[in-house]
Amino acid sequence: QVQLVQSGAEVKKPGASVKVSCKASGYTFTGYYMHWVRQAPGQGLEWMGWINPRSGGTNYAQKFQGRVALTRDTSISTAYMELTMLTPDDRAVYYCAREYGGNYFDDWGQGTLVTVSS
Amino acid sequence: QSVLTQPPSVSGAPGQTVTISCTGSISNIGAGNDVHWYQQLPGGGPRLLIHSNSNRPSGVPDRFSGSKSGTSASLAITGLRAEDEAGYYCQSYDSSLSAPYVFGPGTKVTVL
Numbered sequence: 001q002v003q004l005v006q007s008g009a010e011v012k013k014p015g016a017s018v019k020v021s022c023k024a025s026g027y028t029f030t031g032y033y034m035h036w037v038r039q040a041p042g043q044g045l046e047w048m049g050w051i052n053p054r055s056g057g058t059n060y061a062q063k064f065q066g067r068v069a070l071t072r073d074t075s076i077s078t079a080y081m082e083l084t085m086l087t088p089d090d091r092a093v094y095y096c097a098r099e100y101g102g103n104y105f106d107d108w109g110q111g112t113l114v115t116v117s118s
Numbered sequence: 119q120s121v122l123t124q125p126p127s128v129s130g131a132p133g134q135t136v137t138i139s140c141t142g143s144i145s146n147i148g149a150g151n152d153v154h155w156y157q158q159l160p161g162g163g164p165r166l167l168i169h170s171n172s173n174r175p176s177g178v179p180d181r182f183s184g185s186k187s188g189t190s191a192s193l194a195i196t197g198l199r200a201e202d203e204a205g206y207y208c209q210s211y212d213s214s215l216s217a218p219y220v221f222g223p224g225t226k227v228t229v230l
Contacts (some may be wrong), residue, residue: 037164037220044120045156046205047165047219061217095163103211103219104154104169111163 001027004109011115017084020112029077030045030054033099036070036081038092039111046092051079051097086116096105120124121146121215122222129228130198138193139210140224146188150210151211155184155193158205158224167206168193195227203229 011054025061036048051070058070058073067087069082092113097105123141130136140153147153154172156164166175168184171191182196191210195202208222 031163037200037219044223045221047217047221063217092139093163100169102152102170104152104209105156106164106166106169106175108163108165 002096002098002107004107006094006096006109006112007040008088009113009115011117011118012086014087016086016116018086018114019080019092020114021080021097022029022079022081022109024077027098028073030074032101034070034079035097035099035105035107036068037095037097039095040089043092045102047092048081053079074077085113086114088116090114090116091116120223121172121209121220124208124222124225126223127226127228129230130195131230132198134198134201135194135196136227137195137199138206138208138227140191140193140210140222140228142189142191142212142220143209144189144192145214146210146212147186147191149213153186153191154209155182156207156209158207160204164207174193189198198227200229203227 003025005023017058022044030053033050035050051058072079096109098107122134128136155168157167168207171186172184185195205224
């Protein structure tokens, strides 16, 4: 079965960067786009961007342009999300989510809590 | 500010039916883009509940159903059960936005 397993919680200082991993199993990693979605405490879901694992092509929400980088390592079926210049407003749970096709997300990682505090 | 709107909360007694609306515009739902629904249990991550307006993935009980009309969609939960108490999010696509994958703000379902 499809599994997306994310790296553990992170605590970062303002201005620092964080890199979250998402290891995929149970399907052909390069066959489906991987998206990243975040959820601030008590808030809704916010789409950040996607990566095409086959080509490495990416697309980012304008809000995160210049601060976010999505990458992948196909040899270990893992996607990464790096967010730089962190502020307390970036405190959120970050999810990777597989797009099956049809612009929806059929499988999600368990989430990674990123806390930004001085 | 979400481009999709949902009621903040709905509630019902066990066995009852609750309906959650998701209202968009001509640039997203009304443009023919499908609506998808996710369930988020307390402390958990989102789980796909309904895709492409009315399709249930395997393992989702048939108590959950979705529909779409015009610029709106709705999720119905019939035979409400205690384990349905969760947050529910609608999602669609809006090509006019730089962040085209759009979510509603979520609806909290409370089982009385």
